[in-house]
Amino acid sequence: MPSSSSSSLRHRFIPVQAANVLLFLIGFRLVNALTVRTFFQPDEFFQSLEPAWQIAFGKNQGTWITWEWQHQLRSSLHPLLFAAIYKATDFFSSILNLHSTRRAELLIASPKTAQAVLSAVSDFYTWKLASRIYGENSRDAWATLIVTMISPWQWFCSTRTLSNCLETTLTVVALDLWPWQWSANSMVNNTHENTGHEKSEAKNTELLRNLRQCLSLAAVACVLRPTNIIIWLALAAVGWLRSSWDERKSLVREVLFCGSSTLIVSAVADRFFYGFWTFPPLRFLYFNIAQSLAVFYGRNNWHYYVTEGYPLLLTTLIPFAIPVLYLTLTTRESPASDREQTNIRVQLAMICVFMPFVLSFISHKEVRFIYPLLPSLHILAAPRLVQFFWPALTSNSHAYTPKRLTLLLLVFINGFIALYISIYHASGPLHVLEYIRRQHETHILSHKMVTPSSSVSPTHESGITVGFLMPCHSTPWRSHMVYPSINAWALSCEPPISLNETQKAAYRDEADQFYDDPDAFLRQNMVGGLRHLPRRPSYVTGSQSLARFPDSPTLHEWPDYLVFFAQLEPTMHQLIRFSSYRECWRTWNTAWHDDWRRRGDIVVWCLDPAEQEAWRSQRQRHAQEIRDRQFDRIMTAIKQNAGPQQKRGWKSSITGLLPWPSPHCPLSFASLQRTAQSLFTSRSSSPWSWVKRSRMGSFLANLRRKSTGLQGLIPSWSPSPYSWSWPEWLSGPVKRKLSKRERGL
Structure with missing residues (x-):
């Protein structure tokens, strides 16, 4: 074998079929999805699963539809995806005649399963794009895949039902389909122009098909998250400046065709969901930028994405990724044979700098807003990682021992962070809803025959009542309660819509009013105030619950179960110490929290003396076991x-x-x-x-x-x-x- 072939083989791994890689990634992300048991962002549930539940099962299911949906700020395309999954899960549950508890478990797991498949597709196309840049089966491409798999942020966030996760998948697939050769330098373009008549018809057809698929996916991503247009404006500008006139005409034609087609589909879907014609992307920009309502949910420093955003996304990879961004953007010379690949790397680095720069002008910032850039960052950082650690992995010399130990340390840190934030940190919100669901099954469903069809009955049926004295959106809602007969209310936090600047400055939402003065709030906003509290739960007395839903203007009624963070426990002991409420359950939530209102365990108080006694006995047994x-x-x-x-x-x-x-x-x-x-x-x-x-x-x-x-x-x-x-x-x-x-x- 020639020496050049031997050298080539040394830089390549054994080829593996792409289908096997995809199947492996799907299995890997399914395990990932079922492992994540923590709470991250309310949008994971309230901007996707709650409207999806309403689409699938009707408006009388007790879903919490937030103000964004009431003012048409969100596209219905994302919830429609999960609504179809809910309907399919419910259909198969009915066919198999599953018990309501098994059906509830499937309805909770099915969106996670679908998102796991989407996450695997994102990993797969990250590997494909890296293979296109560095060569098929090259060590840099495989390093990109490994870095993606062991990324703490990917493990923590990629299988969640956030619109940012779907946006990331659509973006990386579209990047792989983008015609990078159009934005090559002028020398390559001149060569293409001189040899344009010699191109085969099949190649032109394939290029046009890929471009249409790319623009369609990019258009959907922009409809879901209007800020995604920043990426495509940057790439389109470079492509326009560096491409030939024929390529420019093709680009404009396909942009108009794919963009208008996607907008028509989105408009029809929104007409079906909202009941009238509306254009959510425009309303999203108007409310969040023109009226600055996003500021209501927090302000951040102008350098947030540099000092916090990228470190959270990259964790241990940041020492390799940040220098690569600088070197890629400042390198001018490249071999002619590697010019197209260099051009791709430069444009990926450009969008990784340009998008955070533009988003820094918006006061409200979150790390998930730049999540679509993470695949590009992994692709860019992988070669530097291989260059640093590969000699230590292939050599037996003891001189590389520090590097080997460093690599093991980095992998251990990544694994520890991923498992901690996915299993332990902020795990209480999901555990408490599992407890509420179990109590409903014990007190209500166990006393009557329940079929899959009856488990989606209207909310006016009697069931347990729950009140959440927490900052708004601290837990999931109907997507994890499942049973519509669980009547629940929670503190709301509607933003100051249609108020002037003076009124906005003095505005306090319901959650703020409660934490400002819990005593006054409970006296004024609870039925009976602090003088007339119930003594027995509603499922014992048989009284019809009047507990309101979050969008109702009526007062709250004292529920069977009160849920709050342990930070509030001394206050509650003081305010209702003479009532029948006593602790009946608690769960560990997190060791620390940046919001003082969410610190400590999640505590549940109830009215049922039997539950209170059972909990006391359980805690005494546990304490006795520790003493023993x-x-x-x-x-x-x-x-x-x-x-x-x-x-x-x-x-x-x-x-x-x-x-x-x-x-x-x-x-x-x-x-x-x-x-x-x-x-x-x-x-x-x-x-x-x-x-x-x-x-x-x-x-x-x-x-x-x-x-x-x-x-x-x-x-x-x-x-x-x-x-x-x-x-x-x-x-x-x-x-x-x-x-x-x-x-x-």
């Missing part, structure tokens, strides 16, 4: 220190009496007695003998006081029959202090 395990460790430590006193260091003698973890062994009170006797009857007058006696006396006194049922088994501390005195070297003040401590024991 600690007691076992203490007994094990004491047993190991029992027997004849050997000449060991004073430190080991004392630490042996501390409850450090040790292998489990059965309790031996005889050992405890022997240890106590050996200490209290010792004739030793060493400086530390009195410390050991005091420590043992303190331990036995506390153990007898705290361990119920063991008083007769634990030996009591009594003065030694042998006389002993304090060491002569102890001064008077120290001796008095120690004697006082000993008497206190």
Whole structure:
């Protein structure tokens, strides 16, 4: 084999069929989707699943339709996708005659499954675009795929039902279909012009088909997220400046054709959803930019995307990605054979700089707004990553050990971040709705025959009632409650629409009013105020619930279950301490939170005495198990220190009496007695003998006081029959202090 072929093979891996890669990625993302159990952004549910639920099952299902949908700011294309999935899931549940609990689980899992497939498609086309730039089966292309798979942000966000996730998938697929050869430099374009008549008809047809698919996908992405147009304006401008006149005419023609077709489809879908003709992208720009309503949800510094956005997207990859952006944009010379690939890299780097620059002029910023740039960043950073670590992976030299350890550390950090934020951080909102759903099944569905069709009955049926005293949109809604007969209300946070600047500055939404003065809010906005609170749950009394939905202007009614963050617990104890509400469940939420109102566990109070007693018993059993395990460790430590006193260091003698973890062994009170006797009857007058006696006396006194049922088994501390005195070297003040401590024991 020629040397050039050998060199080529050294830079390539064994070819793998693209279909196998796609199937592997689908399986990988399905595991990813089912692993994510945390709360990220309310838009994951309220801008996709809530309207989708209404489309699929009707307007009487208790969905929470936010103000954006009431003012036609959102396109219905995204919810229509999940509405079709809901209908298909409900149909198969009916065909299989599944129980309502199994149907509820399928309805919760089906959107995640669909989004997992979309996420796998995004990963697959990221790999395809990298293969187009670096060569099929090249190590740089495979490195891009690996970087995408182990990215913490991809694991955390890509399988969520956010419109940004679908936007990212549409963007990377469209980038792979974009005619990059049109935007090559003038030398390549002149060559194309001179040889234009020699191009085959098949190649022109394929190019035109790819362009139409690209522009159609880009148009859908722009309808979903109007800010996505920034990417395509930048690429179209470069293509226009560098392409030939015939290519410009083709580009304009296809833009008009694909754009108008997509807008017509979107307009028909919005007419079906809203009931009248409207144009959501224009209203989105008007409300968020002209009226600056996005500022109501927070302001950020102008440098947010540089100092926070990119670090969150890239995590451990940022030392490789940021220098590559600079080098790619400043490199002028490139080999003629690699000119098209270099041109692609330059344009990808350009949009990675241009889009954050434009979005920085908008006051409200979020990292997910630049999420569509992440595939391009992975493609650009992969070669630098390979260049840095590849010698360490292929060489046996010990000189590369630091690099190997660095690579392992980076992979470990990525895995730890991905698992923590996907499983633990902010896991409470999903867990609490699982609890509410389980309580509804216990109290309501278990007393009647429930079929799949009856589980989507109207909301006026009696069921449990729930009130969420939380900042607005702190939990999912009907997409995770599932059962329409769960009557729930929550604090709202409608923005100041149609108000002047003075009124906007003084405006306080319902959630703000509650946290400003919980006492006044509960007195004025709850039926009966703080004087007339219910004593028994509605499912016991049989009373019809009047709990309102978030868009209702009526007062809130006291529910069967109150849900709030632990930060509010002292306030609630003070305000309704004489009511029948008591804690009946709680779940860990997060170790920290940037919003003080969302700190601590999520706590559920209820009116049912049986549930309260069951929860108290469960917590007592759990506390007793902890005490038992600690007691076992203490007994094990004491047993190991029992027997004849050997000449060991004073430190080991004392630490042996501390409850450090040790292998489990059965309790031996005889050992405890022997240890106590050996200490209290010792004739030793060493400086530390009195410390050991005091420590043992303190331990036995506390153990007898705290361990119920063991008083007769634990030996009591009594003065030694042998006389002993304090060491002569102890001064008077120290001796008095120690004697006082000993008497206190």
